[in-house]
Amino acid sequence: MNIDFFKQYDNVSFDELYHSFNIQLSPAKSITNHIVAARDKEYMHYPYALEKKFYNAIIQGNEDDIYRYGFELSKFTSTSLCKDSPIRSLKNGIICNCSTLTRLAIEAGMNDKTAFILSDCYIQKIEELNTIEELQKFNSILYLDFIIRIRNVQRNQEKYSIQIKKVINYIQNHLNEHLTLDRVSQEVDMNPKYISHTFKKETGVAFTEYIHKKRIEEAQQLIQFTEYSILDIAFYLGYCNQSYFSRQFKRFVGLTPKQYLQSVKKGT
16 A cells, blocks of 8 residues: 555545445445534533643643643543443543643653553553543543653753753654764764763763663663563663663662562562
8 A cells, every 4th residue: 555545536525435445334424424413412522722722831831731721631531432332432532632642742852652652551551441430530640640741851851952952852762773972963963072061061961871871761661561571672772781781770770670570560
């Protein structure tokens, strides 16, 4: 399937498109009927204007508005996304909220891998809950957790210059690659000596030390939320052997990767 596949359907009506794929569902017009029926009853999807206000508050870093609009959005949990099961409908709605929050968090500066791991974990938890009350409470928790994480990211970034933010964002998105001062300086188009000096001055840690710190934080996420082996995680994050990875891990976390995994399992 390529772009030409999509282009061939340009200017095709909905009915023609629907039937061309031989979709064996209810008649195509039932979708239109469903839209009309939904408009005629109380349909509690949150207003797009509210989502836009929330988005703008996050991008602008307006803390009061982030909490205000986030709270307002968290109250909308009754969208009808499964006509035969209120529980399934509510789960689907909260999963949609989770997806929106994940992308807002990435735009706010959260590492994309961290955001998607967090999203996957929340979706798994959503599927475990089976009462309306639990799910509604969990929706509020979902919003609050993402808001707190977004604010923590923004507060950390507020301390740095535009140049160092650029370096940090590049590091965050390439933790599993071979990162050297020369390579990063080329990618962000800055002088390596300037990066080395300014990075230490603004962050309080040396360039290489910061990379180790962020890799170990990523390793904690992977150990906690995935089924990857410790060896696979070590190699994925660019460590040449498990022994060296374990030493670095213990230096930052105070536990070896195996000990950390055991503590995670005990806590679940």
